Amino acid sequence: MKISYDWLQSFFQKKLPVPEKLADLLTRHSFETELVKKVGPASKAGKQDYLLDVEVLPNRAHDCLSHLGIAREIAALLKYPFEIVDYAKKIKVDQKELIQNFVKVENKDKNLCSRYTARALINIKVGPSPQWLQERLKICGLRPISNIVDIANYVMLETGQPFHIYDADKLESKGKTKTIIVRRAKKGEKITTLDNEKYDLDENILVIADEKNPVCVAGIKGGQGPGIDGQTKRIILEAANFSPQIIRQGSQQLNLKTDASWRFEHQLDPNLTEEAVEMAAYLVQEIAGGEILNGIVDVYPVKIKPPKVKLDIKKVESLLGIDISAKEIKEFLERLGFGVETFRSKNRTTEARLEVTVPTRRIDVTIPEDLIEEIGRLYGFEKILSQMPTATLIPPARNEDLIYQNKVRDILTNLGFSEVYNYSFVSSKGVEVLNPVSQEQKYLRPNLAINLIKNIEENKKYFNEVRLFEIGKVFEKNKNKVIEKKRLGAVLFPADFYRLKGVIDTLLNKLRITDVWYNEVSRENIRAEVKIGNDLLGWLGDNIFELDFEKIVALATEERIYLAPSKYPAIVRDIALLVERGTKVVEVLNLINAVGGHLVRDVDLFDMYEGEEIPQGKKNLAFHIIYQSDDHTLTDKEVNKLQEKIMKVLEEEGGWEVRR
């Protein structure tokens, strides 16, 4: 909220700290405050002023969206004497006529309007406001209009109570007495507000009406009907209290937010209306002349009384971690306007308990913890020590997911892949968002692939080679639930199926996930399913793979068993085969392993070639076969015999041509 430094000073006899210091004081103890700028003086008569921007916390909107509220805070923080002006005593009532003969108020729903207070003046003279008033409004960001309208705004900025003023002669009535009705609007009713906007009303909107029409959207904005103009002579001053819910609902439905609706939405103290109305009456009389009618209209069916909250000193000390006496607490709270009564326990062994009377403006304070916050901030958060907790030494729980997330990141970055974080949103397919920010981000991503492929397209412009991966959640609708799954995706540019497959194999190997196999499938972008036994782990294409991360975590293990290398030398023999193009390497491997038995330690494909020198439709496969035994040195003879047997089976059972 925009606050005038000079206005604040007007509440105190004592000089306030310089604006920078004051801003710092408020920031540390009340609300973040920024000194925005030095202002004026606008005229010779004007004063120099400073604009402060005070970010009033939402729970203090009840009492601090006002200069008075901020001044109260300052008084409490600086221990400055502070007394508010009693305008009721300052106004001069010089009319015999009772207000009750002039205006009567019908409140149709005391839950929606808990209080309606009004005063009336006659023979006023509308004109421009005095310079000092205009300047104060301007610094707070409001445009001066006329003395009467400016006073309404001024009272709101000073007290926090939204204020409305009607031209009484423009209210429709059958008799001499005007009737003001607080009621829900009827469907079909319309209103044109002061800024010339038209609104359709219905039962969700609370209005102030005369005998015929709504004249004001209650607590939100006044209507044009009884607006103040140059001819206005008789006015009714309204300060009311409306339910936060009905104002919030109305403001949302009409899409109309105002200084008034903002304050009412945060709930105000009904006891504020009277002092606001008296202040406004006083100012009108001072500035626009006129005579105040005798008495006040005050529809206040259920009077709000200050609640009491019990406070245990032990609790204060325990929550803030400080030592503090009942006396200090009492002093802090009284500075803030709370009433404090101390009850000594009879046996004097236990600490005193306090009963705190909460001023009705402090709607935010309902439980002991609220009071502890007040004590804490007056005591000063900076004075609270900092100390490590003494807690039982329990080692933190091990989070497998997190451990493997980091491990996978390590493995993939070592393989040259960089990690991306993409948006969880995509432009098509997937769980739909009700209120997307754009068509591009209308759905929740059903996979990581969509955005990863886009990453390639973007990065291709700058890099010859792109390797990226992402670990993140994807979404899928399942009846009335949305299933979220963590996935691992990676992309490679230029596309290379075998390199990507090698990445998966290396990754799974490092995580000790065994028995992975690749099932050939042919779908868009997909070449193979990555499987562990019967379990589908994910899929692989030419330039992308995407795996189920939760399954990876479930299958991965940190267990390792050391196998001693054989004491006997290994012998390597090569085999080259000419096979049909469609022959799968795994078929050849299976056969070699089956025939070779336990003496075949390993079979390595070291060449796969088709093209020149190879007949059309065929390819050449070349393998290293590593022979080794655990219990003796293999002789050439032994190995030759086995090698011969393998070649024979490859030719006879496999039907392939062994190139000798």
Add this chain to the structure above:
Amino acid sequence: MLFQLKQKILKEISQAKDLNSLEEIYKKYLGRQGELTKVLRSLKELSEKERKEKGKLANQIKEEIAEKIKARGTKFSGKTNPALADKKEWIDVTAPGILPVQGHFHPISLVQRQIEEIFQSMGFSVLDGPEIETEYYNFDALNIPKNHPARDLWDTFWLKDIDLLLRTHTSPMQARYMEKHQPPLRIIVPGRCFRHEATDVSHDVQFYQIEGLMVGQDVSMVHFKGVIEGFLKRFFGPEVRMRLRPGHFPFTEPSFEVDIKRKGPVSTKASAGKQDWLEIMGAGMVHPNVFKAVGYLPGKWQGFAFGVGLDRLAMLKYQIDDIRLFYNGDLRFLKQF
């Protein structure tokens, strides 16, 4: 025979006048076609016993000579000539090395990992929570009532045709965890959150947060300050300063905001022009209504909770001036981490 050869070589070495002639000597005897090399190679043909004896001797001589050449070479050049010392071809050590292909962690992952390590060392367990939430956990259980202006603080994405939302903070995990666990407890929950708001250099529709929660019998604000100061000093360095000021969150009471001040250049474009204290964290003592919602005995437990933006920490740490860089997958950005 070997001894004679040795004497001959040593003599030549002592007579060598410069590095070039030393290099010649090296080539002549120890090079691939050198005399001594040939002798060593010929050992193969000897019987095993002879081979062992002569081989040992020949190798000793070879080492001795190499040592002498090196020592002599140092005299000439004042330093060891690498070619002679390592008996290899000369290489230009100033030419660029061949870089292995390397990948990079995302900056948020880096920051997250560091924060997790710091908190784990203080006994906090790390948890994960759902990104899709119910209204109950995201709001109600956290003392944020329906139709209350407090809800406006969290601009929410809702799902279509289904009564769920994208979590606006990691705080729902406070309630989810406490429902299932009794104090004492210490947890942190990192995770992705969403806000329905216009994007600019410091706001995006998604961001990362770490939630912290510590509950026990006497966990107080003093302990909060201890833990957070410990964290900040380890994360930003010992010179970092911390400031608490009043804040408001429906799920904590008292509530406070944590600001920091660092030495050196800290301002990002996003924070330029503002005061030098930087807001980094919202926190407070857990509100009794939250304890009530999770079924704890009233008055029995107390503790603190906090939420810190990972994007913001990463931005401060690496001086990144636009939050959207985190999510556009641009390698020119990513490869710097």
